[in-house]
Amino acid sequence: MLNNRLRIFLLLAAAGFIFACSTVPEAEPVVDYSDERSILYEVGRTRTMLDNEPVKALLKAVLLVENSKSMPEIDNLYTEAREKTRKEFDAAVGAERWSDVLRIWKSLKALSLTPPDWDEQRILDNRKQSWRTAGNRTLLDLERVERASPEDDAPGQDVVARMIQGTVTVWVDRGLRVERRVGYADRVIGSGFFIDDRGYLVTNYHVISSEVDPKYEGYSRLFIKLADDPETRIPAKVIGWDPVFDLALLKTEITPPEVFRLGSSQDLSVGNRIYAIGSPAGLEQTLTSGIVSAQRRRILSLGDVLQIDAPINHGNSGGPIVDEKGRVQAVVFAGIEPFEGLNFAIPVELLKIILPALYEGGKIRHAWMGSYGRTASKPGSATPNGASVVYTVPGSPLALSGVPENTVITAFNGQPVTTLEELQNLIIREQSGTIVRITGTDDPDGTGELRDWFVMLDERPEKPGKLAFDRDVSYRALLPLFGMQLDPIGTKDRYSVVSLVRGSIADESGFSEQDSVELRKIDFNDEYDLVSVQFMTKRRKSGYLDAFIGLTASLDSPSYF
Template sequence: MRTFWKISSFLIFFSSLFLSCAGTPKPVPKPVNYSSESAVLYEVSVAEGFVKNKEPVKALVKAKVLQNKTNGYSAVEKLYKLAVNSTIESFQEAITKKDWYSALIYFKSLASVGTSPGNWTETKIYQQQMHSWQRLDNTVLANLKNKPQHNAGVENKTAVFERLLKGTLTVWVDKGMKVEKGIAFSDKILGSGFFIDKKGYFITNYHVIQSEVDPEYEGFSQVYIKDPIDPNRRISAKVVGWDPILDLALLKTELIPETVFRLGTSEDLSVGSKVYAIGSPAGLEKTLTSGIVSAKNRRLLSLGSILQIDAAINHGNSGGPLIDEFGNVQAVVFAGVEQNEGLNFAIPVELLKISLPKMFRGGEVMHGWIGALGHTLMPSEIQELDDVKGIMVDYILPLGAAHQANIPENAIITHYNGIRIEKLHDLQDLFLRENVGTLVKLKGFEKNKDNKYKTREWFVMLQKRPKMPGETVYRTDSGYRSLLPLLGMRLESAGKRHTYRIKSIIPGSTADEVGFLPNDYVEFKRATFEKDKNVLFFRLYAKRRKMGYMEGFMGMWAYLDNPSYF
């Protein structure tokens, strides 16, 4: 998190630009008064409505919150039984339909509240799902959990490369013509890809084919591949599924490939491991470059860790495979820094394996979140809970999943379905492996009426993570509250309209890097989106202690995405 905020701080500058107003502050939803019987019964009726609408997991969340917040209401216990039975019925319906995706959601949700439907187990459901893929002759998904064979001594390295070059392809998207300064230019996007089965399915980056599926894009778009045998022949392709957050896409063409790639496992890689990138840099097909893994676990995407490599990567390599010496795909190339030769990145094959089953289902892949922002606890950050490791919840999105589960700000999360959580990315990685709509149990600490931390459990249903969480925050929450997740400053009213005092600063945040301190004053002036840059610009009037309470206008950028959201 600290690295991301630091990068953001470089974009801060003083400005007196006139910016369009982003809108009036929005009211924050009032908390439920659980001491009121009428309020409790109203919440029960809302949950009963979820059951009628075939949304049993939502009802289960509501029932668990009511159980935790009330005592002795027979209506609440009746609701809980209704929600559990309704979830079991939905699970059984999914089993009957052989809808193993939905079955896993219902099974895991029931398991989180300590209920097991019949003699089913999670392993048994996964086995049935594998058998289903086998019957559909989907060898890619059926073999996802199989460890690839290295074939050492059977095929030399040169033969491996020559064979795999036939399974790589050039992907290009024709976007028609664009006009700049009165001159028309051909508008094309160039990328790479690689076949993963004999039916013509192949992988590339989402950003390569984004215009094919982006609802906000209104121009012409057509994706093609170049025939691996005859480069002068172009073949149309169609997008099957796409993952904007992990920057992956699954496409299909009618071409029967001569060679397909095996998916490996990045667990076999370590810093210094030899790797090879295949792609079409600058349109030069079947280019092979080599290098090493420079670093692992770089946090540059919203979710998941990526590999840093020094193999030469250029425009056109995006979407190509990164392989080991045995020819197994270890990652998907997705970015290079043109100004820094040797500074390039690839998406580990484990993330591809997580996304593939969902991409094969068709459409956009959804990843789960609970609508919160937080940071990994620093040593001795909470003196009352010495040596406790976990995640500090800095912000809760109104009406988000965490809000509905009654998780408060300043809560500490230490466990996920019984698994110990020490760092923020540990929890994010677990969310990444769950389907949206699944109920999970979180455990940790929250403050009681005496302002003392006490152990608590929360039951929360994962919602779809937006592509730009910061935009969701700003459009959903009130203006001054949104500055906490966007800039890292917690505010309270200073009496005057739009004027606030800073109560606290998130360590390592943009506000912290700029030098804001508690008790500084800011006046919220204007804000505007720059969607092409994925940023939000705030214009503030600041009065800062560090500068002798000197007053002045200040402009601050905030990214609409941030790896601190979960």
């Protein structure tokens, strides 16, 4: 039940070195808007996108209009891109692909080009009607927030009985695992809970990952077991999954004995009592209780989680955290075995964000802008005033839209942004392929003149840090990983530390500005998504004596957006 993110947490503490390699993705070229040949080349490239990617072509045409002198080739491209995008919108409406309709409409709104006969509420109403036609009452009730009472009353016996009936044991049979020439049964056991009377249930992605992970090549069969019939294995299939939020939607062909309603975690505070249901160590029908130990823990790549002290063991993963009326407040997803009482749960609000996409099926593809950032504040002040773009991956959305590093983003589609977390919470609600308008200043203090940029969100990679290495020179890619900005000095692979991100790995490892470093070796661990770098360094804090040091970092972190 210990998921990959927490394994990384523990491995970083040990700073182990196990290594591998990966392939290099291709980055889009950045346009030189001062060069007519570069402009005409971009016009030609954009024309090839008109039929299959009209929204992307429209953004590129807008950027050409904004950054280049007037040219008939650009004007004609812009007109055609607008027409193609409107046709794509109409086609999505005709096919009732409401997620696509919403994405295109939001893109057009950011550019002030929305169709006059459509607004967001009309699109949402049509989407709800499609859910109603499909009999999906779970999605229809997403906007209804049922909060727990402020008291810490325990669920009554009747509520507990219903909750247990709606909770299942998730059982993944992975055949035999051979160790030292001896075969052992390979089983993954977790928990899940029904959210739909048509047989849909929620569990953790890491419980069922072997069913959908293309890297897994072994045998895998998925079943569930009901509370009142633990001997019968009922086949199930994975509908949608999200490795980032560690959630998955399953489907069985039975009528659930009980269905959970989705509540809210908004009223939970540190010290509030919570109740967890699951199958620890395969023991079905187990109810445990505890308290909320902490809020807003940054364990996942995106979003905050709850830290709880309810007893969590193998088999609890994917089970619900409920209030006194049995409404789901969170989903159990991890516990760190050596540390008793250090357990975590995913707030139900994150499940609600992705649930429509989970029902549509397949892997959830989160959006990003291609940057590593921090919360910004004015010099001498601790008050946050935006999200700072510390580093941008070459060829990423921010780079292609001309947003320079050290920009401070203060608004996203007109909504004020004061922290990196606020910006991320807005981005996770948008689809990849959506054009957004960001507002900010390229003054690192965040006090300069504000301006707008149009940016198309791209799909967030599984390993943003590896993408930085693949697309950038190595010494620049160390900035988002270790928080250390380097400049070349003299000979090959020798650099000077220009600046450090406060609280970063490099900062906490004793590096200072003007330290001299030499890169000796860079290795990747694909199994645990880590990078390890070996330096020869002269650090000011060590009297500039030669020292050999190794640093290890995750290839993903909550600081990417």
